[in-house]
Amino acid sequence: MRRRVPQLVCGLFGLLIFTLHFLTSDQAHRTYRLILDDYYQIVFAFALLVGVVSFIRVNLKAVERGKDRPYRIVSLLGLLLMPVLAMGWGIGGDSPFLWVFDNVQVPMQATVFALLAFYVASASFRGFRARSLPATVLLLSALLTLLSRSDLGGFMAEYITPVADWVRYNPSMSARRAILIGIGLGSLTTSLRVILGIERTWLGGGK
Amino acid sequence: MDIGIIIAGLLTLAIFSFLYRDNPVYKMAESLLIGVSIGYFLVITWDNTLRANLFDPLFTGGEIDLLIPFGLGLLMFGRFSSKTSALSRIPIAVLIGSGAGVAIPAMLGARTLAQMSATVQPLLTESGWLNVSGLVVLVGVLCTLAYFYFSREHQGTLGRVAKTGTWFLMIFFGTTFGYTVMSRMSTLIGRVEFLLSDFLKLTN
Amino acid sequence: MKQLQQRHYVFIGLALVVIVTMLLPYRPEIVPSAETRRMHEYIDSLPEGSVLLISFDHEASSLPEIKPLALALLRHAFSKRLKLIGIALLPEGTGVGYGLMREAAREYDMSYGEDFVYLGFRPQYVAAILSMGESIPETFPEDYLGQAYDQLPMLNGIENYDDLACVISVADGSLTTHWVEYGHARYRVKVSAFVAASMVTTYDPYLASGQIYAMVSGLRGAAEYEKLIGIGGSGARGMLAQTSMHLYVILMIIIGNLIYFRQKQRGRG
Numbered sequence: 130m131r132r133r134v135p136q137l138v139c140g141l142f143g144l145l146i147f148t149l150h151f152l153t154s155d156q157a158h159r160t161y162r163l164i165l166d167d168y169y170q171i172v173f174a175f176a177l178l179v180g181v182v183s184f185i186r187v188n189l190k191a192v193e194r195g196k197d198r199p200y201r202i203v204s205l206l207g208l209l210l211m212p213v214l215a216m217g218w219g220i221g222g223d224s225p226f227l228w229v230f231d232n233v234q235v236p237m238q239a240t241v242f243a244l245l246a247f248y249v250a251s252a253s254f255r256g257f258r259a260r261s262l263p264a265t266v267l268l269l270s271a272l273l274t275l276l277s278r279s280d281l282g283g284f285m286a287e288y289i290t291p292v293a294d295w296v297r298y299n300p301s302m303s304a305r306r307a308i309l310i311g312i313g314l315g316s317l318t319t320s321l322r323v324i325l326g327i328e329r330t331w332l333g334g335g336k
Numbered sequence: 337m338d339i340g341i342i343i344a345g346l347l348t349l350a351i352f353s354f355l356y357r358d359n360p361v362y363k364m365a366e367s368l369l370i371g372v373s374i375g376y377f378l379v380i381t382w383d384n385t386l387r388a389n390l391f392d393p394l395f396t397g398g399e400i401d402l403l404i405p406f407g408l409g410l411l412m413f414g415r416f417s418s419k420t421s422a423l424s425r426i427p428i429a430v431l432i433g434s435g436a437g438v439a440i441p442a443m444l445g446a447r448t449l450a451q452m453s454a455t456v457q458p459l460l461t462e463s464g465w466l467n468v469s470g471l472v473v474l475v476g477v478l479c480t481l482a483y484f485y486f487s488r489e490h491q492g493t494l495g496r497v498a499k500t501g502t503w504f505l506m507i508f509f510g511t512t513f514g515y516t517v518m519s520r521m522s523t524l525i526g527r528v529e530f531l532l533s534d535f536l537k538l539t540n
Numbered sequence: 541m542k543q544l545q546q547r548h549y550v551f552i553g554l555a556l557v558v559i560v561t562m563l564l565p566y567r568p569e570i571v572p573s574a575e576t577r578r579m580h581e582y583i584d585s586l587p588e589g590s591v592l593l594i595s596f597d598h599e600a601s602s603l604p605e606i607k608p609l610a611l612a613l614l615r616h617a618f619s620k621r622l623k624l625i626g627i628a629l630l631p632e633g634t635g636v637g638y639g640l641m642r643e644a645a646r647e648y649d650m651s652y653g654e655d656f657v658y659l660g661f662r663p664q665y666v667a668a669i670l671s672m673g674e675s676i677p678e679t680f681p682e683d684y685l686g687q688a689y690d691q692l693p694m695l696n697g698i699e700n701y702d703d704l705a706c707v708i709s710v711a712d713g714s715l716t717t718h719w720v721e722y723g724h725a726r727y728r729v730k731v732s733a734f735v736a737a738s739m740v741t742t743y744d745p746y747l748a749s750g751q752i753y754a755m756v757s758g759l760r761g762a763a764e765y766e767k768l769i770g771i772g773g774s775g776a777r778g779m780l781a782q783t784s785m786h787l788y789v790i791l792m793i794i795i796g797n798l799i800y801f802r803q804k805q806r807g808r809g
Contacts, residue, residue, distance in 0.1 A: 257797075
């Protein structure tokens with residue numbers, strides 16, 4: 130029962146929305162929107178909230194145990210700060226909420242990402258080796274791309290860029306297209322298996 | 337100087353300190369980032385979605401049919417107790433089922449068939465020359481697909497075709513690496529530009 | 541002090557390259573690519589008052605790359621007196637998109653509600669894209685600031701994608717794919733993209749098949765677009781650094797390989 134009911138709900142919602150995709154009546158469109166807006170999106174928003182609650186629980190437990198206590202407290206205070214600011218002064222215009230977002234969250238998040246530039250350079254030095262013929266092709270393709278997107282003018286602009294563009298739009302694109310088709314077929318069959326109740330791993334363990 | 341820029345600059349430097357090695361200043365900044373990000377995310381999800389699309393229409397607009405998705409959403413919290421965790425499977429079933437239902441036409445039509453159709457191009461160009469690029473794309477797609485076909489051992493003709501597929505894949509990975517380097521460097525440029533012009537006022 | 545390791549020297553080299561080149565006043569000559577020109581020509585060809593939906597489908601982490609791209613687009617659209625609707629399919633894109641639209645609108649003296657609106661965030665992007673195809677006002681009963689949809693004059697008569705000229709996804713990940721596979725496929729809305737360079741090869745098949753109409757990518761794409769609209773920005777300012785950093789990475793690859801082959805030869809010897 131604990132597995133049958135969810136499986137049935139899953140199959141019904143999947144079948145319903147799949148069928149509605151092909152129906153053109155106004156009622157069909159209204160139902161389609163209703164499921165997407167009132168069910169799919171709202172339930173998904175609650176799933177996100179579950180993540181937030183889970184984060185708070187894990188951190189509170191860690192504070193209790195004394196593990197990385199100062200850091201956990203800072204995380205929890207940061208989490209608390211944003212709703213307090215939003216409730217006090219709103220989220221628009223020049224609100225403190227957006228001020229914290231612009232001056233604390235955005236710069237740090239962007240800098241964490243910028244760190245990757247250094248590690249990419251380091252990896253290029255330490256790991257990007259022409260160990261075999263396929264690895265050499267990979268390396269040459271990368272060098273061609275990097276050279277073509279550098280503003281060196283002259284010979285580079287005249288000869289290297291058109292070659293790099295051709296490689297990008299043809300052999301490179303064709304491999305990506307094959308990957309896309311593969312993923313498409315894989316997703317299609319997985320979706321069918323989920324709706325038909327053959328694929329049940331999403332139910333997790335237990336009865 | 338604007339206090340916001342000073343704070344942003346100091347936090348930027350705190351994150352960059354990780355390049356030397358992991359340290360308490362970095363860890364503190366990282367913890368703050370995690371907390372603030374989740375707090376921000378909570379507010380936006382609450383205000384832009386749950387309040388606007390659920391609570392306001394339900395409690396002030398009287399749209400009682402919204403009680404069903406509201407109830408389903410609440411069942412999600414059943415996960416936190418072993419006694420009620422099975423209940424959370426029902427809203428998850430709504431998500432998984434709806435996701436699978438919308439994915440089938442998209443994966444079949446917009447992805448697989450559209451991409452297959454774009455692969456088949458005329459063999460001759462308008463001026464009568466052999467369409468080499470079109471041919472390369474066709475061979476590339478077929479060979480790469482063969483590489484990902486694991487229902488038969490890669491031997492004989494299939495083996496050779498799949499091997500050709502690996503060359504196309506290597507070219508693709510190389511091109512992707514090149515563009516990824518570009519992207520990461522651009523992000524660093526942005527942060528350095530902020531430090532030099534806004535924080536340190538060394539450039540305009 | 542802990543001894544510096546090999547990777548630290550690579551880091552220091554890269555830091556020096558970016559700092560020195562950012563301090564130099566030299567700006568390389570930018571030649572816009574056909575890809576960027578196509579997008580520019582399309583926006584240029586739209587009649588005054590056409591409505592564009594700009595979806596900020598990115599995180600805050602990619603802002604240094606996304607900001608010049610988005611600002612170039614917004615400046616061009618506002619200068620052509622196009623009407624803009626902003627939305628976000630990722631939470632962090634919400635605050636960023638709102639800030640960027642306000643910044644560009646101030647420059648062109650555009651007023652909120654008349655020339656542009658910002659509807660905010662919806663979770664579960666597939667559901668949001670499909671739902672907007674059915675009804676934008678029912679998907680977004682309120683804008684980001686909590687004003688009712690029907691109270692915003694610019695939105696009068698805008699019901700779904702049929703009333704838009706194009707959807708432009710400003711993305712650092714794979715969200716544009718969903719605009720193509722759900723928005724374009726089901727509702728035939730024209731989809732274009734301003735994307736981080738790292739996503740270029742992901743979108744190439746869609747560009748080649750015509751499912752994405754036009755695409756501008758990376759800081760270089762931003763610099764090209766800035767050149768086409770005749771407004772300098774972060775894109776152009778960063779081009780010398782970008783080129784120098786590419787050359788630095790190429791140099792690292794070459795040195796790394798020279799060391800590798802030398803060690804291999806020694807091993808054989």
